[in-house]
Amino acid sequence: MHRPQALLxxxxxxxxxxxxxxxxxxxxxxxxLGDPIWSDDLDAPHTRARLxxxxxLLTSWGCPRLTASRLNAxxxxxxxxHCAGSVRGLVSDDVWRRGILVTSAAExxxxxxxxxxxxxxxxxxxxxxxxxxxxxxRPADWAAVHHREDLSNxxxxxxxxxxxxxxxxxxxxxxxxxxxxxxxxDPYADPAAVAAAGGRxxxxxxxxxxxxxVSLHLPELPQTRHAIGARELALLPDGATVVxxxxxxxxxxxxxxxxxxxxxxxxxxxVTDPEPLPAGSLLAQLPNVMITPHIAGSLGAETxxxxxxxxxxxxxxxxGEPALDAVTSEAxxxxx
Numbered sequence: 001m002h003r004p005q006a007l008l009x010x011x012x013x014x015x016x017x018x019x020x021x022x023x024x025x026x027x028x029x030x031x032x033l034g035d036p037i038w039s040d041d042l043d044a045p046h047t048r049a050r051l052x053x054x055x056x057l058l059t060s061w062g063c064p065r066l067t068a069s070r071l072n073a074x075x076x077x078x079x080x081x082h083c084a085g086s087v088r089g090l091v092s093d094d095v096w097r098r099g100i101l102v103t104s105a106a107e108x109x110x111x112x113x114x115x116x117x118x119x120x121x122x123x124x125x126x127x128x129x130x131x132x133x134x135x136x137x138r139p140a141d142w143a144a145v146h147h148r149e150d151l152s153n154x155x156x157x158x159x160x161x162x163x164x165x166x167x168x169x170x171x172x173x174x175x176x177x178x179x180x181x182x183x184x185x186d187p188y189a190d191p192a193a194v195a196a197a198g199g200r201x202x203x204x205x206x207x208x209x210x211x212x213x214v215s216l217h218l219p220e221l222p223q224t225r226h227a228i229g230a231r232e233l234a235l236l237p238d239g240a241t242v243v244x245x246x247x248x249x250x251x252x253x254x255x256x257x258x259x260x261x262x263x264x265x266x267x268x269x270x271v272t273d274p275e276p277l278p279a280g281s282l283l284a285q286l287p288n289v290m291i292t293p294h295i296a297g298s299l300g301a302e303t304x305x306x307x308x309x310x311x312x313x314x315x316x317x318x319x320g321e322p323a324l325d326a327v328t329s330e331a332x333x334x335x336x
Contacts (some may be wrong), residue, residue: 001030001318001319002318002320003030003031003032003318004031004032004055004056004078004079004317004318005031005032005033005034005053005054005055005056005076006027006030006031006032006033006054006055006056006057006058006314007033007034007037007038007039007047007050007051007054007056007057007058008027008037008038008039008057008058008059008060009038009039009040009042009057009058009059009060009063009064010038010040010059010060010061010062010063010083011040011060011061011062011063012040012062014060014061014062014303015038015040015060017300017301017303017304018060018083018303018304018306018307019038019307020304023304023307023308023311026311027058027311027314030311030314030315030318031056031314031318034050034053035050036050040062040063040064041064042063042064042066042070042073043064043070048073051070051073051074051077052073052074052075052076053076054074054076054077055076055077055078055079056077056078056079056080056081056314056317057074057077057079057080057081058081058082058083058310058314059080059081059082059083059084059090060082060083060084060303060306061084063090065089065090065091065092066080066090066091066092066094066095067092067094068092068094071092071094071095071098071100077098077100078100078101079100079101079102079103079317080095080100080101080102080103081103081310081313081314081317082102082103082104082105082310082327083105083303083306083307083309083310084104084105084109084298084303084306085104085105085106085109085297085298085306085336086104086106086335086336087102087104087327087332088332088336091327091332093329096328096329101317101323101326102326102327102328103310103313103323103324103325103326103327104325104327105305105306105307105309105310105325106165106325106335106336107165107309107324107325108298108305108306108308108309109297109298109305109306110164110165110166110169111169111305112296112297112298112299112302113166113245113296113297114166114169114170114173115173116245116270116295116296117166117170117215117217117243117245117296118170118173118174120215120243120245120268120270121153121158121170121174121213121215121243122153122177123268123290124213124241124243124266124268125151125152125153125156125177125212125213126151126152126153127150127151127266129266129268129288129290130266130287130288131145131151133287133288133290134287137287150239153177153178153179154177154178155178155179155180156177156179156180156212156213157179157180157181157182157183157210157211157212157213158174158179158181158182158183158211158212158213158214158215159182159183159184159185159207159208159210159211159213159214159215160174160182160183160184160185160199160214160215160217161185161186161204161207161214161215161216161217161218161227161228162185162186162216162217162218162219162246163184163186163188163189163193163194163197163199163201163217164186164217164218164219164335164336166217166245166246167184167186167215167217168193168197170215170217171184171194171197171198171199172197172198174198175197175198181200181210182198182199182200183199183200183202183206183207183210183211184199184200184201184202184207185201185202185203185204185206185207186201188334189201204232205235208232208235208236209235209236209237210237211236211237211240212237212239212240212241213240213241213243214228214236214240214241214242214243215243215244215245216228216242216243216244216245216246216250216251217245217246218246218247218250219246219247219334219335219336220246220247220249220250220336221333221334224249224250225249225250226249226250226251226252226255227250227251228242228250228251228252228256229252229255230252230255230258233252233255233256233259233265234259236265238264238265239264239265239266240265240266241265241266241267241268242256242265242266242267242268242269243267243268243269244267244268244269244270244271245270245271245296246271246336247271247273247336248269248271248272248273248274248275249273251273253272253273253277253283256283257281257282257283257286260283260286260288260289261282261286263288265288266288266289267283267288267289267290268289268290269289269290269291269292270291270292270293270294270295270296271294272291275294276293277291309325312324313325
């Protein structure tokens, strides 16, 4: 097996959490590590000296962008194995021009987001977030609550906007519920793949008009900004809930605020635009809107799942095998 020189580049807390003794032992079994083995500053003199001999970078949150100047300091660099999700803010055109292999752990990061989204959809069906807000204002009338017919996940029609890594996993998890139907919209999705996961591929307008709960799984791209705006929200039936664990910008905040302020729609948001919302935001104060601080993705010990995927990629690299989750410049046009 070829043993490359490797360097970890990420912020201090990320390094501490993502690379414990087990991960470092595996890394040392696959690659040679100089001194330092980790840095968060690619422009510091001691890091530049390491870059000159580095063949593989293992990167994560907090890694500086790989600009032409930094790449010039790393003439032997052949691979960037990202221990996190999107590489959009990390790679530059110079990375592609150099023909450097880039991989992402987005596949591993999809798991906790799908888990969180599934839980949010179940809460939306039971209207748990609404009842929790109401109970803070006045004691709950439990007898009345228990006789409401709208607190159920049975027979719901659920819409998934974006059959991405995460969207597909959410559809698969929703099969455990006795839903009426799981509708999916995505211009790039294969109808057979959607059906195999448990959904039915339809147009966006058909999905919105039929869905009682809609979950967004779009990448943040120029063409997806405010993909769900006033027109789209108006198509949703009264009482529907919008779940967003993707990116805040794919949803028009002002349009959603207007709909939720009237009580016609509800929302469960793990992302917002802007993020965080400004002080005094009406959306953040509405009792029918639940907002969490971007926690759906990998956090804490979950991030070691991403490290494991990156180390799997490193093992394939040293064995001369193709990467499992390589990212290309073409792919970045349609993915997060």
